[in-house]
Amino acid sequence: MGREIGSEPLGNFYTNGKVRKRREWRGVRDTLYDYTRWLHIMGILAKFIVKPRNIKAFFRYRWMSNYLAVPMMVDRHTQGLRGPQLRIAHLQLDLVAEDVALLLDKLFRGDRRIGNDKAFSDKVVLMDENEMTAVMMGFPTLKGLSRESPSVYISVLLNQYAVCHYLDTVQEYGLPGDVCPMPAAEAGMSIDDDFPVLGACAIQCNTTCDGSLLSNGVISKRLELEDGIPCFQLAAPLRHREDDVQEYAAQEIRNAIAFIEEKTGEKWDWDYYFECAKRVNESTRHRLEWLEINKTDYPQVLGSSFALYNETNYMAICGKMPAFVEADRKISALAEQGYKNKTKVAKEYRHRAIIWGVQSHFYFDFLVWIQNCWGILPLTDMLSMVSTRILSENDREQAVYDMAWLTENMIMRNRTHGGYKVLLDELWEFCEEFRADTVILWEHISCKALDGMHGQFEEKAREKGIHLIWVDHDLFDPRVITRQEIRDQVNRYMRTVFREEPLDPTLEVIHDEHSW
Amino acid sequence: MKDLKHLYYFEKLLEDANNELVREAQAQGRKCVATACENVPEPLLNLPGAFSVRLRAPRTGSIEMATYYTTSFLCEYTRALLERAMEGGFNFTDCLIVPDGCTMLNRCAENMELLRTMPKEHFFYEYMEIPLKADDNGLALYKVQCQNHILNPLHEKFGIDISDAAIREAVAQHNRVCELVRQIGEYRKEEFPRITGYEFHILTMATYAAPKDLLIDRLEETLEELKTRRPDEKKPYRARVVLVGSEVDDVDVVRLIEDCGAYVCADRFCYGSFPGRDCIELTEDEDALTQVCRQYLYRGQCPRYMNQNKIQERRRYVDRLALEYRADGIIYQQVKFCDPWAYERMVGTHVLREDYRYPVLSIDRPYTTGNSGQLRTRVQAFMESVELKKLQGGVK
Numbered sequence: 001m002g003r004e005i006g007s008e009p010l011g012n013f014y015t016n017g018k019v020r021k022r023r024e025w026r027g028v029r030d031t032l033y034d035y036t037r038w039l040h041i042m043g044i045l046a047k048f049i050v051k052p053r054n055i056k057a058f059f060r061y062r063w064m065s066n067y068l069a070v071p072m073m074v075d076r077h078t079q080g081l082r083g084p085q086l087r088i089a090h091l092q093l094d095l096v097a098e099d100v101a102l103l104l105d106k107l108f109r110g111d112r113r114i115g116n117d118k119a120f121s122d123k124v125v126l127m128d129e130n131e132m133t134a135v136m137m138g139f140p141t142l143k144g145l146s147r148e149s150p151s152v153y154i155s156v157l158l159n160q161y162a163v164c165h166y167l168d169t170v171q172e173y174g175l176p177g178d179v180c181p182m183p184a185a186e187a188g189m190s191i192d193d194d195f196p197v198l199g200a201c202a203i204q205c206n207t208t209c210d211g212s213l214l215s216n217g218v219i220s221k222r223l224e225l226e227d228g229i230p231c232f233q234l235a236a237p238l239r240h241r242e243d244d245v246q247e248y249a250a251q252e253i254r255n256a257i258a259f260i261e262e263k264t265g266e267k268w269d270w271d272y273y274f275e276c277a278k279r280v281n282e283s284t285r286h287r288l289e290w291l292e293i294n295k296t297d298y299p300q301v302l303g304s305s306f307a308l309y310n311e312t313n314y315m316a317i318c319g320k321m322p323a324f325v326e327a328d329r330k331i332s333a334l335a336e337q338g339y340k341n342k343t344k345v346a347k348e349y350r351h352r353a354i355i356w357g358v359q360s361h362f363y364f365d366f367l368v369w370i371q372n373c374w375g376i377l378p379l380t381d382m383l384s385m386v387s388t389r390i391l392s393e394n395d396r397e398q399a400v401y402d403m404a405w406l407t408e409n410m411i412m413r414n415r416t417h418g419g420y421k422v423l424l425d426e427l428w429e430f431c432e433e434f435r436a437d438t439v440i441l442w443e444h445i446s447c448k449a450l451d452g453m454h455g456q457f458e459e460k461a462r463e464k465g466i467h468l469i470w471v472d473h474d475l476f477d478p479r480v481i482t483r484q485e486i487r488d489q490v491n492r493y494m495r496t497v498f499r500e501e502p503l504d505p506t507l508e509v510i511h512d513e514h515s516w
Numbered sequence: 517m518k519d520l521k522h523l524y525y526f527e528k529l530l531e532d533a534n535n536e537l538v539r540e541a542q543a544q545g546r547k548c549v550a551t552a553c554e555n556v557p558e559p560l561l562n563l564p565g566a567f568s569v570r571l572r573a574p575r576t577g578s579i580e581m582a583t584y585y586t587t588s589f590l591c592e593y594t595r596a597l598l599e600r601a602m603e604g605g606f607n608f609t610d611c612l613i614v615p616d617g618c619t620m621l622n623r624c625a626e627n628m629e630l631l632r633t634m635p636k637e638h639f640f641y642e643y644m645e646i647p648l649k650a651d652d653n654g655l656a657l658y659k660v661q662c663q664n665h666i667l668n669p670l671h672e673k674f675g676i677d678i679s680d681a682a683i684r685e686a687v688a689q690h691n692r693v694c695e696l697v698r699q700i701g702e703y704r705k706e707e708f709p710r711i712t713g714y715e716f717h718i719l720t721m722a723t724y725a726a727p728k729d730l731l732i733d734r735l736e737e738t739l740e741e742l743k744t745r746r747p748d749e750k751k752p753y754r755a756r757v758v759l760v761g762s763e764v765d766d767v768d769v770v771r772l773i774e775d776c777g778a779y780v781c782a783d784r785f786c787y788g789s790f791p792g793r794d795c796i797e798l799t800e801d802e803d804a805l806t807q808v809c810r811q812y813l814y815r816g817q818c819p820r821y822m823n824q825n826k827i828q829e830r831r832r833y834v835d836r837l838a839l840e841y842r843a844d845g846i847i848y849q850q851v852k853f854c855d856p857w858a859y860e861r862m863v864g865t866h867v868l869r870e871d872y873r874y875p876v877l878s879i880d881r882p883y884t885t886g887n888s889g890q891l892r893t894r895v896q897a898f899m900e901s902v903e904l905k906k907l908q909g910g911v912k
Contacts, residue, residue, distance in 0.1 A: 174862040176880055178589060179855050187859070206648055206822060210618050213648070213822055214859030220824050221863065233823045235648035237657075238616040244664050245645045248657040255653065417616070419643065420626045448590055448855060452623025455585030456630055 003027020005082050006347030010372055011506025018516050019072055030082050037090045041071050041097055048101045053115045057108045061194055063151045066159040067104070069516040070097055073158050076365040077305050080372040084338035085345045088301055088331050092309030095327050099312060104150050106143055110198035125260055126202035126229065128216065129153055129186060132410045133318045134403040135203060135234070135256045137280075138273035142266055144203075146316065147195045152185050152476075153361070157308075159516045160362035160478045166192060167477055180446045181476035182208075182361075183215030190219045197227050201263035203256055205234040208412040209449060232259040238417040240408035249404035270396055276319030277391040277399065280406075283313055284388055286328040293339050294379045295434050300335035302345065302378050304367045307359070310384045311411050318406070347503050350375035351467070354430050356382045357442035357450050358412060360473035363483045370440065373487075373507035374494050379434045382442075383411045385426075416449035424453055424460065431466055438467040440490070444475045469493045483512055517748055521741055522734045523715055526722045530767060531574055533600070534608040537726040541567050542608065546727070547674045550609040552597060552625070553617040554786050555646045555820075557812045559686040559796065560666045560805075561613065565676045567727035569609065570787070572765040573600040576884050585627050586620075591853040592883030593763055594624035601633040610636060610674070613666055615644040617820060618856055642669055649823045650813045658809040667805075683804035687796050693728045696735040697793040700742060704781045705841055708747040713759075713780025717770040720789045724765075753779035755902040757877075758838050760784045760864070761849040762857035768885045773847065776895040781841040784817060784834055785849070791815045791833075819860035830860070831867045838874060845875040845902045847895070852880045875902050 003026060013020040023038070025031055045067070048054055058064045074097070078089045108114040110121035123141060127133055129148030136144035155162035163181070166188030171177055173191050175184055189195055202223055206213040220231040234256045237245035257268055287310065290301035313324045337343075355367065355378045370376040387409040392398040408414070415423045431439065441457060443450060461468035471489050474480035491508055494500050502508050529535045542548060549561040552571045561568035573596035582598035600606060612634070616622045622643065628634065629641045642665040647654030670676040697720055703711045719738065722731060754777035759770065763786035770780050784790045796811050798804055817830055838846060848865050850857035858880070865878040877898040881891055 170862075174865055174878055176852070176858050178853050179858050204822075210820070210855040211859070214819060214856055216822060217819075217824070217827050217859065218863060221827070224824050231824060233649060235654070235822065237645050238622075239643060239645045242645065244660050245657065248645075248647070248653055248660075251653040251656070416619070419622075420630065443587075445587075445589055448619045448853075449623065451587040451589045452594075452620060452627070454587045456627065 003030060003082065004347075005080060005344065006372070006503060008080070009506040010079055010504055011508070011510050014510045014512050014515065016511035016514060018514060020075070020515075023075070024079065026082055026086070030086055034078065034086060034090070037094060038071055038074070040094060041074055044097055044101050045070060048105060051105070053108050054105065057104070057111070057114050060113060061151070061196070062165065063155045063162060063189075063194065066155045066162045069158040072516050077303070077308075077368060079365065079368050081345070081368075083343055084300065084334040085343070088334050089303065089305040091327050091331055091334075092305040095323060096308055096312050099316070099321070100150055100154055103145060106145055107147060107150070107196045107198065111196035112198060114196065121198040122200050123264065124199040125264065126199040126223075128203065128205045128207060129182075130207045130212065130315070130410060130412065131203070131205045132315050132407045133320070134406040135253060135260065137276040137318055137320065137403070138257070138268040138270060139260065139264075139266055140269055140272040142260070142264055145199070148186050148189075149316065151189060151195060152182070156361040156476050157364055160483065163188070163476050164479060166194070178446055180209055180211040180444070181474060183211040185476055187215040187218040190222050193222070197229075199229050201260065202229055202231045203234055203260070204231055205236055205407065205410075206238075207410055208416050209447065230263055232256055234407065236404075236408045236410075236413070240405075240414065240418045241422065246401060246404065249408055250400045253400050253403045253407065270399075273399060274393050277393050277402070279319035279322065279325045281390050281393065282325050283319070283328050284390060286332050287384075288388055289332055290335055291380060293335055296339065298339050298342050299345065299377055299379055300338040300343070301331060302367070302380070303371065304364045307367070307381050307384050308364070310386075314386055315411055346371045346375055346377070348375045349377055350500065351438045351498075352377050352379055352434065352436045353438040353440050354379060354381075354427065354434060354436045355440045355442065356427050357471075358416070358444040358447050358475065359383065359442045360444070360486060361476055362478045363473065363486055366471075366486065369487065369507060370490060373502050373504050374490065374500070375503045376438060376440070378440070379436060380430070382415055385430065386411055386414055416447070420453060420456065423449065424456055427457075428460060428464055428466075431464070436466070438469065440469050440471055443470050443472050445472055445480070446474065467493075467497065484509060517710065517712075517745060520711075520715060520738055520745075522738055523718065525734065526718045527767070529722050529726055530718065533569065533572060533574065533605055533725070535726055537730045538569060538608060540730060541727040547610040547670075547676070548608060549670070550606060550612045552612075552614050552621055554792055555615050555617050555812070555816065555818060556613055556644065556666070557662060557808050559683065559690040559808055560662055562686045562690060562728060563670065563676050563678060563682045564685060566670060566674065567729075569726070570724040571597050571606065572725060573597055573605065574765075574767075576600070582627075585631070586623060589853055590620045590623065591851045593765075593851050593854075594620040596883050598624050598627050601628045602631060604633075604635075606633070607635055609634065610638070611640045611642070611669070613642045613644065615646040617646060617818070618854070620854070638673055640669060640673055642666065646820075647813060648820060650816070650821060650826055655806070655810055655813055658813055659806055662805060662809055680804050683808065684798060687798055687804060687808065689729055691795040692732060693723050693735065694793045694795045696732070696739055697723060697789050698795075700735070700739055701789055701793075703742055706747065708749075708751065709779065709781070710742055710745040710747040712752075712774060713783070714767075714771045714774050716789075717764075717780070717783065718767060720783065720793065721765060721767070721787055723793070724787055753777055754899050755779070755844040755906075756781040756842060757845050757847050758782040758784060758834060758841065758843045759788070759847050759849065760834050761861060762851045762854045763787055764849070766884050768887070769849075769881070772885055772888065772892060773895050776892055777899045778847075778895060781843055782837040784837055790837060791817055819856040831864060831872070834864070834868060835872050835874075843874075844906065845877065845898065847877045847879065847898070850880045851883055875905055
């Protein structure tokens, strides 16, 4: 027990209850650091809760109670980390937590049922969940807010059972249980009328899959026809690597901007856009640097905190908040230091893995688990392998195509759409670049894009001599496949194929069925 | 009623994807252009020297190989197509042009390509981007896609004439078939219809699965025959229904529904005649390609069209059909695991029930229905409820 990585048997913390037995001891310095960050998170929560309208929101929206579990979530994602990795993870997760608290605060300020600040609401443009917010990069006075992100997407990261009620709702309404639970839960929440209602208009997008496209129809039915909030459907091409769809994509961006201008009365500001574009470019350069480090023997920026941070920064922030670039710089400095000092993130490195497919939200901290339990390094994941194109910083015409490109290349959709090359062929290229011997393939059982390539993944992995570990899950619904059932799929492979023993045997079976 | 003279012929035609007329057309040296979605404009695949075949997998048995490649969560239609391709059932085709209409269809075609299922030397695959909204930008995209992924490849690989005149000729032939189908379908409006929903489904499906020009004679004869066909004196159904939803190419689906006492008076599903057998009106003041694309774009009833106007239009379309064909109820169906129609069916069912006041049966079904007892029970129960409502003078 102490400052060395792997000195605490992490599985012993689980009690089969909602929270863990105690905080992790990481040596004096790291424990103190971790504790101050825990206090910081509690501070964010307290600051959020003291506002009367936010308390009201806790009673109005059933999903709000999940936010009490934020400190627990951060603890889960930092399990076993020490030194620079602990600091990197906190920089990432804490900033995401602050951003989400701000988002919630704004949502409730404008919400007709809670704050009902009409003037503020008139400056809000609702954005889709999982949607690239590039079309908001030129509107400094408007707020592009996503209702789905905090209510559905993040809720499940906090509490594994967070959206089960909404899945039941939509299925009672008549949706089969075999569609993706993410858009299904959003549709369920809309049917339940459990989204905040605000905004001058909304920009919906066909994001990741057919389900997301179709569930937008359910949501816009309520938004447009009942709440009177006009919606623009931004249709991003599916075959996003093809040259002959780019003009269509660019025109959609022009149309979306014109729609926002019309509904809000605001004008597009090119200076602000290019300011944001510069920040996006800087973030991209940092991300590329981290990925370069991860290709070496001493990877530094990895795991679920990297994935969550990148997702927030890439899509929701899109250069609009300087705090993220500042965090990028600090992360790069820590990563470089860690690399120079040959700092390791786990007790022992046994396998280098690319994490592919669509990961389970109710078990996002799986990446930390494979690291601590089996010594598998999650070098990068599919959702983090997004566009690295540098945006134009002064050409207005090119900028429209850049925004279109970003919108087409949203997280997840850049792999689930666009043909098999972006999903299948590029995986093997990444394996080579990152010198990975293993692929952990999240098979989200309702994701038709992934399922449709199942056999091809199997055959190509065999051809290339890469270990392919399938991890089935149902994205948002732990009742279908539990966290332990997910772990068991890895456990079985590690024992029967690799014939290895776990680094931390207490993690092999964890009693977390009732945990947040 | 007396059997239709050519019904058996059409039924036999549908027993095999590589049917007699396909073989006849290929013997004439024409190229077989396969597709698998209603969003690919058919006339462009039927230019002089080519003919289209909408893929289906009749008499599907095991789909285990396809299930290995795509898991059991993909819709059975796409798995059945992949299985059939792996078995060599589509070896007769010369190319496959499919849109990313839905992810599953896209994956099905990609697996066919990766598994090198089609043996012909010059076989090619084309994947099209189809607009998700009906507007000017969508039309511009549609044209570019049709040019780049249908016309140019057909011309470059097979020397097919893709001129405006050739497109107009193909449209004229397409329209002749559509007129015949539509005229035959008109008889479904009668109180004592002289054609059953099943018979009409067989005729319509044949127009998707075989070269159109080779069907015209028999369709014309059938239309003539219907003019004097005497319907049954006793009303042959308990209620009239519009069948709405995803792809139905299984000959047993409509038969099973009608065996339960329903009469399928209108067919709004992929492989149905609405809107697939609407004529395409061409004028001389604009190029034919633009006009074809515009009409496919604006008449399309596919759930992938995502703007609310188009969504509402889909409900109104079903309502219009129900009124025109005097339906007592609506059956919303989808092939199991079809994501687009899962959502469309869910919302459509509620809207047509609550806003338009129709009795609606909402079902998902396997690709091959056969004699599904479960489906039969549900349709029978629906028939009873519709009858009861009529007796009680309730909703429509």
